[in-house]
Amino acid sequence: MSLEQLSGKTVLVTGAGGLIGSRITSRLRQLGARPISVCKLDAYPHEVYRERFGIDAADPDFVVGDIAEPDLMRKVISGCDYVIHAAALADVAACTRRPLDAIDTNITGTQRVLDAVAASDRVRRMVFVSSASVYGNGSPQFVEGAAVQPVSVYGNSKAWGEYQTAAVLGGAGISYAVVRYFSVYGEPQVVKERSHSWVVAWFAMRAALGLPLHLNGGGHQIRDMVHVDDIATGTLRALVAPRANNATVNIGTGSGTSIREIAELVRGHYPDVPLVETPMPPGDPEGGFASVERMEELLGWRPTITVAEGVARYVGWLKATPEAIPDWMRQAAAA
Numbered sequence: 001m002s003l004e005q006l007s008g009k010t011v012l013v014t015g016a017g018g019l020i021g022s023r024i025t026s027r028l029r030q031l032g033a034r035p036i037s038v039c040k041l042d043a044y045p046h047e048v049y050r051e052r053f054g055i056d057a058a059d060p061d062f063v064v065g066d067i068a069e070p071d072l073m074r075k076v077i078s079g080c081d082y083v084i085h086a087a088a089l090a091d092v093a094a095c096t097r098r099p100l101d102a103i104d105t106n107i108t109g110t111q112r113v114l115d116a117v118a119a120s121d122r123v124r125r126m127v128f129v130s131s132a133s134v135y136g137n138g139s140p141q142f143v144e145g146a147a148v149q150p151v152s153v154y155g156n157s158k159a160w161g162e163y164q165t166a167a168v169l170g171g172a173g174i175s176y177a178v179v180r181y182f183s184v185y186g187e188p189q190v191v192k193e194r195s196h197s198w199v200v201a202w203f204a205m206r207a208a209l210g211l212p213l214h215l216n217g218g219g220h221q222i223r224d225m226v227h228v229d230d231i232a233t234g235t236l237r238a239l240v241a242p243r244a245n246n247a248t249v250n251i252g253t254g255s256g257t258s259i260r261e262i263a264e265l266v267r268g269h270y271p272d273v274p275l276v277e278t279p280m281p282p283g284d285p286e287g288g289f290a291s292v293e294r295m296e297e298l299l300g301w302r303p304t305i306t307v308a309e310g311v312a313r314y315v316g317w318l319k320a321t322p323e324a325i326p327d328w329m330r331q332a333a334a335a
């Protein structure tokens, strides 16, 4: 199974302006595919999209629009060989604060994408991008066959997307795969205000400003940190691997790292920064790490970037690109 088979294929990536979608589209270009993007470009200030993620909104293959618009989705998807549905209100805390916005995109928008894929006579497979948040506070090792038990609005919406993808595309006889990403990080990730996700970027940016690193609940939560380059590769493999047909697959490293350990890795690059224990925010799961057996078996692959290497890469990028630290964070630091 080779990704070279994507050469010459037209692939829709929803949410392609964001961290993960932009990495997937650049990999698709390298492979000789034609990525088509649909993205609302509403998760960051425009300069972040332009300067960090390299988005050119004037590119005719980059459609600035909403996946919840049925005519738009039908028109775009009718010309595509594959679909990767990655658009979402992707911030756990924002979904909790704004559940109706989460429903608009993660539920209604997903249904519009599914309707258009089901109506297409060209799409060979759709990958639905899900999340380890569907496991909630289950056992420390998350196995795909276990019951889903989400504990947040975000996790609920992803669990619904998984079931609905199986119901709609399974019913229409169109191949799909569900990928459950664990904690994605890597340059040029830029933190979102009032979020408590994206710990590597949060810690590195705070450390660069000389601010203490907050260990919510003591920092004992476990995360399986998977670099965005590995996420892009795993997602493309799920798009074409014959054995991933109608399967649900974790994309993780199989190793757990505590939040405290991540803080220590970041502090290795900024030795004077203090660690401070803070209360646990609501909806922050204890976490765990991925079972990777199914991923290795169905995708014939596993991630290669270790968390120490990924943190070093992120810090190296941040030191070379200090202007990536958002103004609101600098202002809070100054205050």
Ligand SMILES: NC(=O)c1ccc[n+]([C@@H]2O[C@H](COP(=O)([O-])OP(=O)(O)OC[C@H]3O[C@@H](n4cnc5c(N)ncnc54)[C@H](O)[C@@H]3O)[C@@H](O)[C@H]2O)c1
Pocket: 014, 015, 016, 017, 018, 019, 020, 021, 038, 039, 040, 041, 042, 043, 044, 065, 066, 067, 068, 085, 086, 087, 088, 089, 090, 091, 104, 105, 109, 129, 130, 131, 132, 180, 181, 182, 183, 184, 185
């Ligand atoms: N980053 C992680 O750790 C992680 C972990 C698990 C799963 N995921 C999933 O991966 C996917 C990509 O996440 P990301 O980290 O790149 O997030 P991101 O916020 O960087 O990108 C998501 C993009 O989707 C776009 N979008 C939102 N609503 C839209 C709509 N209605 N129509 C069109 N575009 C819309 C946003 O404008 C944004 O550019 C999401 O589905 C997310 O839930 C991410």
